[in-house]
Amino acid sequence: MQALVYTFIALAAAGVGATAYFGLTFTPAEAILAAIVFGCVCVVLLERSLRQRAENRLERAIEDLSRLLATDAQAGAVLGQRINAMADINADQRLEGVEADISVLGTVIRQVAEAVAEIEERVAKAQPAARERMIAATQQVQAPLPPVREPEPTIPVEMVRQALNDNRLVYHIQPVVTLPQRRPQGYDLVPRLRLEDGDLADGVDFLPRRGGPDVMRNIEGVGLVEAITIGRRARAGGQPIKLYIPLSRATLSDSAASEQLLASLEANRLIAEGMIFAISETDWQSLTTPERAVTDAIARKGAGFSILNVRSLRIDVADLAARNIRSLRIDAARFIEAPESFTDFHAADIANYIARFDVLLLATGIASERQIIELLEDGITLVQGPYIAAPGPVRPDLMVEPSRPARPQLRRAEL
Template identity: 45%
Template sequence: MIFIGVCGAALGAAAYFALGFTPIEAGLLALVVVLGGVLIEERAARRRAFRRLETGVEEMGRLLATDARAGQVLSKRVNALADLEAGPRLDVVEADMSVLGTVVRQVAQAVSDLETAQAALAPPIPDTGDEPTVPQPPAIALEHVRRALDEGRLVHHARPVLTLPQRKVHAYELIARLELDGRLADPPEFMPVATAEGRVILRRIDLLGAHEAIRIARRARLAGEPVRLFLGLSVATLDDRPSLDQLLTLLAANRAVNTDIAFALEYRDWAALSRPETDALASLVQHGITLALRNATTLRLDFAALADKGVRTITTSARTFLRTPEALTDFHSSDINDYIKRFGVNLVVTGLEAESEILALLDDGVRIAQGPVLGATAPLRADLRDDGDDDLRRAATR
């Protein structure tokens, strides 16, 4: 429209100056030119609009035709379904499923009877000591243990936990040993049972172990080689408020290294924890400590709930895991490790005694293990044992 107006004005000016038209004649010429251009443009615009409308009508007609054909096909299918007699056919399917269910139950019963008969005929498997057993009274008298603690003859050695197949150190498990008559007594020989006097000794051993773990973790941090440590913890410490407060005070003063320490509880103790003992564990976790469950007799657990409570490691026996995995879990043995790891929990298989067992674990996807074939219990490096700070140990032996 602007172009038409400019052209009309230009023709009027040309007629006035070049052809000698009067101003009125030049103005009329310009007006006629503008009106003519407007009429021509309007006609062209209407033609374009009509063409677009015709195109839209044709497209709508095609869509309606497609919908009509789809409706016809749907109508034919509905009519075909209406002509079917579904009732008798469903009755036949239901009868087949009932027969199949009966057959499956009979097969399951037959397999169960066969397994029972085989178990009755099979010779009993000798106990190798890998499975957790009912605690027995220690061979060393409680008075000798108390005297050894008073004299500072409790030492802590390390048992490595390695990653497979590289066999790199994943963590160390601190093992308390007593120096008696020129030899070292392992925990089963002296660790007290949960009597009144025994619980007092257990609390002292727990506190000594906590001091030693913090000492080692601190020295490792200073050396630029932080290590992860597993340290046993008894229920006797959890249900005694003064001992728990002393442990919490120690952890609060060494919060920087608490993340390197995991307190390990026996699974049977964990399953029997009372509400106050559970709250005591929660207070330890709040200080940065993680938890580990030792000698788990089942992996049918709520791992999400365990992870929320601070559990990051679960150990189980290699003997059970490799020979009778169905006693631990309903998963296939090659899937259980990946399932547990989804919740941020590591599965550690302990008690490995042969290289063939390592290969079997690798086939099952287990990547963390412990046992004599991977490394025996031995003293720590000298630079991690001695840091010149004996105040912690003296305080713990009181």
């Protein structure tokens, strides 16, 4: 195509020279010069248009390349985000959860097979008396647990109310430690009442069981203020801690007390994650709809719950985890002596199964080294009790100083 254009230019230049010679009476030299000049001008214009066209084509190619590079950069960014997300996945923890589920499932299948075999054997032997005993035992297991009978306090409510007015209520702390290192995982706030003779009365001696809701609200309000003070101090020192704060239906059922509780949590969002409210299993199971709404609001503020005096682990752990239950407290001696009273799972599997829902088993009332060893064998690593450390005044560093490896004690340093 380009050669044809150049041919037309040459013909046009020859025509211009002939016209100049014959029509304009140019000399032969002038006519040839005119033809050459016309041909050169046409060639320059043609080359200029071709160059502009090439430059435009090159610019469009560069723009297309830029768009392709931008698309590649976006794809690389998305790929990087996916790689980071895959790197953040804790595969080991998920595998541990799967292994724990498989172990629990194997144990359950084995127990079911043994139970079926035993039933078939009893049916084959046609022992009505044995079947009746089995049915009675089954009904006894399925029957609701009897209510816990707590000892009545020895100090009357009026004396407690007077002591509160005299500011004789103090809060000590008792550590909750992890095994086997026995490092503090958190601290229980333990209310104590300073008597007129200077002695300290424990909670079982003065906390009202019936009546006196105003007294309980006052005691729990003081505990909340104490927890906020300790939590702020620990955070300012660069060592955030977990505090277990006593809570009961007396506070949850009172609108003013519950609103004050929620307002305090809202004002202390930075330390709310380390505040865990300890509520008894009886109170938790008997919560009314408004009281449950208050506990849900507390969970939304970031605080958690720990259920005290759990008598049975035949519960929906997933539902408890959804309501921000972080630990279930069981009596260590009873769990060691009769684990079947708590669960149908094997004692060594129940802790791993519950931990799958981010809920921990906390064994309380540790009284000997033997109990610690047996709990470790069952996978329970969170314990508390007089053998670990007795309640004591709060120290500035909020730590437990062991007097010997087996039984750490608290220093007697005041706030």
